[in-house]
Amino acid sequence: MVNMLLLCGAVLVACILASRFSQRAGVPALLLFMALGMLFGSDGLLRIPFDDFRAAEQICSVALIFIMFYGGFGTRWEAAKPAAAKAVVLSTLGVAVTALLTALFCHFVLGFQPLASFLTGAVISSTDAASVFSILRSKKLGLRYHTASLLELESGSNDPMSYMLTMIALSLMGVGESGNLIWMVFSQIVFGVVLGLAVAVLSVIVLRRVHLGDGMDSIFVLAAALLAYALPAAVGGNGYLGTYLAGILLGNAKIPHKPSLVHFFDGLTGLGQIIIFFLLGLLSYPTQMPGVLLPAVAIALFLTLVARPLAVFVLLAPFRCKLRQCLLVSWAGLRGAASIVFAIMALAGGAETGYDLFHIVFCISLLSVAVQGSLLPLVARKLDMVDTEDNVGRTFNDYQDQRQLHLTRFRIQQGHPWEGKTVGECNLPADALVVTIRRGEESLIPNGSTVVQAGDLLVVSTPIYQDDGGVSLRELPVEEHKDWIGRTIRELNLPAEVLIILVRRADGTTAVPKGGTVLCQGDTLVVSEGEHMRPA
Template sequence: MLASLLLFAAVVMLACTLFLKLSARLGIPALLVFLFLGMLFGSDGLFRIAFDDYAVTEQICSVALVFIMFYGGFGTNWRAARPVAVPSILLSSVGTLLTALLTGGFCHLVLGMSLLQGLLCGAVLGSTDAASVFSILRARNLALKENTDSLLEVESGSNDPFAYMLTAVLLAAMEGGITPGGAALLLMQQLAFGLVFGFGVGAAALWLLRRARFSFPGSDVILVVATALLAYAAPTMLGGNGFLSVYIAGIILGNGDIGHKETLVPFFDGVTSIMQMILFFVLGLLSFPSRMPAVLLPALGIALFLTLVARPVAVFLLMAPFRGSLGQKLLVSFSGLRGAASVVFAVMAVISPAYMETDIFHIVFVVVLFSILVQGSLLPAAARRLDMIDTQGNILKTFTDYVDEAPVQFIQIAVPEGHTWCGKAVREILLPPGTILVSLCRGEATLVPTGSTVLEPGDLLVLCALEQDKAPAASLTEKVIHAGDLPESRRLADLPRRTGALIVLIRRGQEYLIPNGDTVLEDGDLLVINNTVAH
């Protein structure tokens, strides 16, 4: 039995991985492929695997969401997001509420659902999906103008907890025994415990990671995984919002001054990718395509109302006080993709004791399919049509995974005026041992040099060196310099030096600098610091 389950898991993961390349060629969001594969294996698919256990699905998906939401917070670059933090949080909280109320009213007045059932459908569909939005933006390497990518990152990463709270309150109301005062108390309890445990667990883990010295390899990874689990489980057991807590803890750790991010980032990249595969595949496996025609019209009605009315109304109302172009508001409105969290909240509704007259699971499932397939596929085109693509920007700036950005095998050397290499052929200069000159940038041209190539002032040489397997480990951390941090003298040589720490790289805008004692710091510089001795 165990061997069969493991074989099944291996086949599914391989299929998901292989279909990723196909989805990229066809321009289909990758997460949609996982849903379709689940449907293919499910009760109405080719392989007809009988699976209709909503309770087990809810448990599996909740665990997957814990890691997805934690890493969503961990990867959010708060420095880039700070200028748009207020509108982002307004959209994730008040915007989710407005979207849920408008959608609930549509379900009640137009589709004939009872008021509470309509509001529940609106609450379940109230949040947007960060994984869907940013899998598209990162796959196409689309940076957005006006800091819109950071706004979407924070909003879509933080609105799931608010949709979860609304869903929990409405389910309690449908079960009976809750008063308006009790509903308000439940909301306050969800928020209070979520915030307290999120900041508390995140700060405690950050303090421990900065000071603890681990002799066992991978201990920092284990500690961060335990932090994510604790940040979710502790408030949940006390009636708080575990998803809000785990997201906040992720932001604190991801933006904290900790070492070994070069280990944490690829680990959580892999874990989150697996969790997304599992989440979307299991939800697809649980669905019954044969039941979808019966809910197709109301689901498409809800999807169109969400896309064309509810989401735009919420966005334009809440973003009106802030400076932003019409194109930004339209793009943010169109970027409200629904995703796995909505389907998971629908599963919660199905297993609730509350009586349901409508097939909310398959209604939400069809809405999510429409959202990812239609909106997701058209999102890059919409960004171009609205002239919101920043051709000089980089979508990776909204994330903290520095390790993915910085090259580790290449060295750049500038040849200034008067340098001894000026006027010499490449064969005549002495390069560092174990390196080779692979390219030469001269003005706008990039050359592949030969031994007879003569170097000129202003040339930028790119050297390549092999990675050393036995090289001493470097624990890199990042620190952003703000105006208030700068002393009167900004030269590195004049600054007090921390024992065991060395600034090895400065990122200034899109430029990378190798510092020396005469380097002058500027507001907004990102310092990459080697803390090997300290850790």
């Protein structure tokens, strides 16, 4: 147990450090996670034995649920709506066309059996949400013509189609669910949509009407993501489609504590990506890759240069997209974790292909992330598709943090200088704005002529401070300085570079310090200080 925990901790630290390195080196972090897994694996330096496809499939499937959910939750529909029709076409028909073309190539060029060819095309037909999200966010890649939104929506929503094609292929091979294929397709789509949206609607009602307490809302939404997958899957529906749609509805609904939910799922999704890519690297055997390198490279080249561009150009033709946009969308068809997880599902289900499906798909994904992912920013610049005035973060529901705003509130006491004045007369800083005024049970949307009254609670927005490392905060208990008790702040002999910014009283209340504020026993001072600060 202890050794396992040590290993897990070491792996997470190594992956986090690799992520920091990737930002400087321009290499996709997910590629480094995979490389670390290979380093730890049976053929690596540490030679950790791991070849349990069933366990890997279960672990990766759970991680994929949260990645899919957050792909929907983090998508801001208002920004993504202009590209929605194109994304839906690519995530459905585009996946089917790509799978069909790849299957034909595998059968007629590489000599694979027909059903095995169809299975291969199915598992690698979707683009990888984790890879696309990671690269666009880490590179802050704003793109013209709503292309970033198009790629985000497509990659987040096309895994369910690839999953459905994989299940159909397994059914035809006699190792999956048997039965009427028309009913399978119907149940996959209808149950996935209906139950996923039902879970989301009920979750929104609960979050709006029930106060769940600190942190419980995050756990509740996590449970909703699991239910949105499990309920459709239990009755033959597409669980990935259900959880993705639930994520979109919840992410764009007016629910409390949404910024904290974004932070929670951002961390959870990051952990899921580390687990998936590391585990896939751990499961691989690099010594077996030379034997599958030629077919893997051939399929990767066909996907990148023929199947994906052909599907994109044909399906986007009715939308009259520009040539350079179609070229960039074609290049951005990254394969990654989802394809490998679906290949593992097929093998864990007992599919016999006559070749090493896992390592072929693994090599294709490795090449795609390494080559296409690394060159994506360069290709975007060469095609003049980078929009320097656009922020890719606007595609996501990161709200306050993405907008670089901070909200603060303060009560107008009797005798306050602003009492009786209009908002326009309050001499607010140029970057500050009164967002709302709480007056008793009412919430007022203020304008310049709104009069401020005693007892009002003002909510003010200001630009958030970007910490440059020069300022740090620390707590200073008054108990450690007995001679301060009963004295005012102006009487303290503090260094000039130290400023008291908050006084926390023993009863839990806080006070903004002034020169005449008297310190009491049990008080704690919050002070700001910095190595490079000097007195004004």
